[in-house]
Amino acid sequence: MKVLGINGSHRKGSTLKLLEVAFNEIDEKIEKEIISLSDYEIGYCKLCGACKKNGGICVLKDGFQEISEKMKSADFIIIGSPVYFGSVSGKLKSLFDRSRALRVNWELKNKFCGGIAVGATIHGGQEHTLQAIHSWALIHGMVVIGDTSPTAHFGGAAVAKQKDENFEFNPEGVETVKSLGRHINEIAAMLK
Numbered sequence: 717m718k719v720l721g722i723n724g725s726h727r728k729g730s731t732l733k734l735l736e737v738a739f740n741e742i743d744e745k746i747e748k749e750i751i752s753l754s755d756y757e758i759g760y761c762k763l764c765g766a767c768k769k770n771g772g773i774c775v776l777k778d779g780f781q782e783i784s785e786k787m788k789s790a791d792f793i794i795i796g797s798p799v800y801f802g803s804v805s806g807k808l809k810s811l812f813d814r815s816r817a818l819r820v821n822w823e824l825k826n827k828f829c830g831g832i833a834v835g836a837t838i839h840g841g842q843e844h845t846l847q848a849i850h851s852w853a854l855i856h857g858m859v860v861i862g863d864t865s866p867t868a869h870f871g872g873a874a875v876a877k878q879k880d881e882n883f884e885f886n887p888e889g890v891e892t893v894k895s896l897g898r899h900i901n902e903i904a905a906m907l908k
């Protein structure tokens with residue numbers, strides 16, 4: 717079993733911190749990796765159509781190839797995004813759009829996908845951002861997961877207040893993030 721976390725922020729900040737919180741809840745026996753999109757160049761999908769004709773290979777050569785190999789090898793994909801104007805970050809949206817190449821042969825189908833959204837404000841669009849992540853996953857034929865009981869809603873949804881280099885998170889939000897991590901343990905145990 718492998719869990720891949722993708723930090724969709726343009727920097728290594730609150731989204732990465734919350735992915736780490738979720739991953740701390742995941743059993744030691746499960747392989748885990750977190751990557752940050754800020755370490756990759758990801759160009760825009762231009763709808764050139766090449767991937768549809770050549771068996772799902774994107775002709776743009778950049779960070780997408782490495783990320784797509786990591787996604788293909790994962791059983792669970794946890795997408796973290798800062799809330800940008802009520803939705804995912806531009807870089808994450810670029811990754812989503814480029815992943816159209818993986819849909820040619822349904823390479824993400826039946827993987828489990830959960831989301832973590834963090835904004836600077838309460839009611840700042842965390843649930844809309846999670847919805848955007850869920851839409852991406854559903855369109856790939858993935859199985860969408862939220863946070864498990866006792867929080868059990870749409871995934872990790874948190875507020876971060878930045879103080880210099882540090883972040884202060886709302887405790888309720890941190891609970892949803894931890895609960896999402898524990899949900900992976902429950903599903904992994906069920907799959908065994």
Ligand SMILES: Cc1cc2nc3c(=O)[nH]c(=O)nc-3n(C[C@H](O)[C@H](O)[C@H](O)COP(=O)(O)O)c2cc1C
Binds near residue numbers: 839
């Ligand atoms: C372009 C932009 C748009 C943003 N829009 C929102 C928003 O709609 N709602 C919100 O709560 N926070 C918004 N924020 C704040 C970020 O979501 C918040 O600071 C988040 O913690 C940043 O994540 P990071 O530390 O991983 O980069 C926005 C920030 C930026 C840069």
